[in-house]
Amino acid sequence: MSTALVVLAAGKGTRMNSDLPKVLHPIAQASMLEHALVAGRALDPERIIVVAGHGAEAVRAAVAEIDESAEVVLQTEQLGTAHAVDRARDALKDFSGDVVVLYGDTPFVSADTLERMVAARASADLVVLGFHAADPARYGRLVMQGDSLERIVEFKDASEDERAIGFCNSGLMACDASLMFDLLAKIGNENASGEYYLTDLVELARAEGRAVTAVACDESETLGVNSRLDLAVADTVFQTKARQELMELGVTLMAPETVYLAFDTVIGRDTVIEPNVVFGPGVTVESGAVIRAFSHLEGCHVSRGSKVGPYARLRPGAELAEDTHIGNFVEIKNAEIAEGAKVNHLSYIGDASIGAGSNIGAGTITCNYDGVMKHRTTIGARSFIGSNTLLVAPVTLGDETMTGSGTVVTKDVEAGALAIARPRQDTKPGYARKLMDMLRAKKARLTKGSE
Numbered sequence: 001m002s003t004a005l006v007v008l009a010a011g012k013g014t015r016m017n018s019d020l021p022k023v024l025h026p027i028a029q030a031s032m033l034e035h036a037l038v039a040g041r042a043l044d045p046e047r048i049i050v051v052a053g054h055g056a057e058a059v060r061a062a063v064a065e066i067d068e069s070a071e072v073v074l075q076t077e078q079l080g081t082a083h084a085v086d087r088a089r090d091a092l093k094d095f096s097g098d099v100v101v102l103y104g105d106t107p108f109v110s111a112d113t114l115e116r117m118v119a120a121r122a123s124a125d126l127v128v129l130g131f132h133a134a135d136p137a138r139y140g141r142l143v144m145q146g147d148s149l150e151r152i153v154e155f156k157d158a159s160e161d162e163r164a165i166g167f168c169n170s171g172l173m174a175c176d177a178s179l180m181f182d183l184l185a186k187i188g189n190e191n192a193s194g195e196y197y198l199t200d201l202v203e204l205a206r207a208e209g210r211a212v213t214a215v216a217c218d219e220s221e222t223l224g225v226n227s228r229l230d231l232a233v234a235d236t237v238f239q240t241k242a243r244q245e246l247m248e249l250g251v252t253l254m255a256p257e258t259v260y261l262a263f264d265t266v267i268g269r270d271t272v273i274e275p276n277v278v279f280g281p282g283v284t285v286e287s288g289a290v291i292r293a294f295s296h297l298e299g300c301h302v303s304r305g306s307k308v309g310p311y312a313r314l315r316p317g318a319e320l321a322e323d324t325h326i327g328n329f330v331e332i333k334n335a336e337i338a339e340g341a342k343v344n345h346l347s348y349i350g351d352a353s354i355g356a357g358s359n360i361g362a363g364t365i366t367c368n369y370d371g372v373m374k375h376r377t378t379i380g381a382r383s384f385i386g387s388n389t390l391l392v393a394p395v396t397l398g399d400e401t402m403t404g405s406g407t408v409v410t411k412d413v414e415a416g417a418l419a420i421a422r423p424r425q426d427t428k429p430g431y432a433r434k435l436m437d438m439l440r441a442k443k444a445r446l447t448k449g450s451e
């Protein structure tokens, strides 16, 4: 059976109080929309239709980045969830199979739950995803009769008895495409909100004698986001789960609640993550590495046995081979650090490659930017770069080179050579004491004069 996802993402999200469309707000550094689309991928959908309205251009751009095959259709006026799904009618006119409706602002639905919904279609024409709510609040209520879902009643339209029901509508559903679009055409807007309710599908299907059922999932999966507070709660939920999963995979988190993960962070077994480490998107850390406290990693790869931090910053394109050491107040960007190389203190290494076993002294800086363009620095294997060396790129140093402390390297250095470029030292015997005596005498005169 082929599947088409219809992802509702047209709503304004007034309570976010934001210029950014609600579905583009990030949780663990991926938009809610991306979370929803990634979950939907578990169904191996033949088609993906995103219904956009508020901020449609931004949504279109984001969708193109997440999944090139996804299509965006417009809902210029937000007349309700049924109206929104109906916007996909033209795009899906040649499609036969199941339509699965997802919400762009409900990012945590699991692959397993989506698979259970589709599996339940074997015995029902329409399947709705419900959950038992700790606080049913203003959710639509699912009116069940045994296994059969009779109707969904919106909170605003519900009687006291119906409001007492704890089984709630997540909004997600699965239905045969042609049945869904036939029924959608019959939905009106005579209700407390004057909106076209997708939930009316249930009663219409039942009136035709169709089988309708509900599948239940854990409430945490249906967590919707309407405000910045909800967003923060959703992020916390994500973090808690992601940290747990890492620990189960054999990663040590010394203070789990202080480690901030991205949606795609990958960390290998027996790696230790000290407190207060932040992972941006695109980080992979192999086994047996140590990421020490207060480090910030983004778009980088750390190989087995490497040590990073404390207070290190790995920016996009930082590639650390095995057993490297990146120490405190070191920033690495777009640079390969080969096996066993060390950059231990106060350095900036950008647009560079550092050969195996090389040692980069404290305060070394690759001057990679001339104000207009970026240039590369290449350092060979087993080289020793003295403290406070400035490497004015583009520049290449061969294997087993050395630089004197404080050197400004502007020309290539051949293998085995020492480069030293700094004023020569001039030492004047006895001068320090003489100067000190003069200064003390001067101070004494001045103090006496003011008495």
Ligand code: UD1
Binding pocket: 008, 009, 010, 011, 012, 051, 053, 075, 077, 078, 079, 080, 081, 082, 083, 084, 103, 104, 105, 138, 139, 140, 141, 152, 154, 168, 169, 170, 171, 196, 197, 198, 199, 224
């Ligand atoms: C909906 C359900 C309710 C359910 C709740 C779960 C209906 C009528 N009600 O109510 O039973 O308990 O979700 O969260 O379906 N959207 C559009 N275009 C529109 C309207 C909405 O794209 O014209 C999108 C929104 O951006 C959002 C989703 O559909 O992603 C749900 O819309 P929302 O207005 O939040 O519906 P609820 O009132 O919460």
Ligand code: MG
Binding pocket: 224
């Ligand atoms: Mg809602």
